[in-house]
Amino acid sequence: MKFKRWQNLSEIVPDYIEEFTSNYNSRESILIEVEEFAKENKVPILLPSAAAFLRFLVSVLEPERVLEVGTGIGYSTLNIYYGYPEAEIFTVDSNRKRTAIAKEFFKKAGASIKLLEMDGFDAIREFLSKGETFDLIFIDSVKSEYPFFNYKVQSLLSDRGVAVFDNVLFRGYVTGKEFDKKYKRSVELLNLLLHHVKSYPNFCSSILPVGDGLLLLKRKFVL
Numbered sequence: 692m693k694f695k696r697w698q699n700l701s702e703i704v705p706d707y708i709e710e711f712t713s714n715y716n717s718r719e720s721i722l723i724e725v726e727e728f729a730k731e732n733k734v735p736i737l738l739p740s741a742a743a744f745l746r747f748l749v750s751v752l753e754p755e756r757v758l759e760v761g762t763g764i765g766y767s768t769l770n771i772y773y774g775y776p777e778a779e780i781f782t783v784d785s786n787r788k789r790t791a792i793a794k795e796f797f798k799k800a801g802a803s804i805k806l807l808e809m810d811g812f813d814a815i816r817e818f819l820s821k822g823e824t825f826d827l828i829f830i831d832s833v834k835s836e837y838p839f840f841n842y843k844v845q846s847l848l849s850d851r852g853v854a855v856f857d858n859v860l861f862r863g864y865v866t867g868k869e870f871d872k873k874y875k876r877s878v879e880l881l882n883l884l885l886h887h888v889k890s891y892p893n894f895c896s897s898i899l900p901v902g903d904g905l906l907l908l909k910r911k912f913v914l
C-alpha cells in the first residue's frame with residue numbers, strides 16, 4: 692500500500708523515498724497503531740522517517756532529561772521513549788482532546804511519561820524559574836511560535852544538550868518556493884528562526900531534509 696500522509700506530505704522528499712524510508716525501519720506495533728489512528732482521524736504527527744531519525748538520535752545521546760513541546764497524540768513522545776527508555780521525559784500540550792489520546796497510548800506502551808497539559812510557554816517559564824535544564828528538547832508545535840520558543844530553549848539546554856525543531860523547511864516554502872499567502876507569517880517566522888540560529892556565536896546548527904525538515908542545535912565545544 693502506498694504510504695500517504697493525509698496532510699503535510701513531505702514536499703521536500705519525493706513520495707517514493709518517503710515511503711521507502713518510512714517503511715525501512717522496524718518499529719513497535721503500538722507506533723504503527725498510532726500512525727494508523729493519526730491517518731484515520733486526520734491528526735498531525737511527525738513523519739515516520741523523521742520519527743525514526745529522532746529515535747536514533749535519542750539512542751545515541753542517551754539524554755537524562757527530555758522536554759518535548761507538542762505532544763499531540765504522543766507519537767513523537769513514544770519514539771523518544773523507545774530511543775532511550777531510561778530518560779525522564781516531560782511533554783507539553785495544551786490540547787486536552789489530543790493529550791487524552793496520548794495518555795491512552797502511553798499507558799498501552801507501559802511508558803512512564805510526564806505529561807503537562809498546559810501552554811508550552813508557561814511550562815518553560817516554570818522550568819526556567821527553577822533553573823532546570825534538558826539534554827534534549829524537541830519542538831513540534833505551531834511553526835509561527837518557533838522563534839519565541841527558541842529564545843527560551845537556549846537557556847534550557849544543558850551543556851551537552853541538543854534541540855530539534857520539526858517542520859523548519861515547511862514543504863520548501865522557506866527557500867522561496869511559491870506558497871499560499873495564508874502561510875506568509877509562518878514562513879517569515881521560520882526564516883527568522885533559521886537566520887537567528889545561524890548567527891549565534893556559541894551554537895552550531897544543521898538543517899536535515901528529513902520529513903518536513905529538522906533543525907538541530909547545540910552548544911559549540913569551547914577549547
Ligand SMILES: C[S@@+](CC[C@H](N)C(=O)[O-])C[C@H]1O[C@@H](n2cnc3c(N)ncnc32)[C@H](O)[C@@H]1O
Nearest residue numbers: 736737761763766767784785786810811831832
Ligand atoms: C504537530 S502536533 C504535534 C505532533 C506530535 N509531536 C507527534 O508527532 O505526535 C502540534 C501540537 O502542538 C500543540 N501546541 C501548539 N502550540 C502549543 C503551545 N504553545 N503550548 C502547548 N502545546 C502547543 C498543539 O496542541 C498540537 O497538539
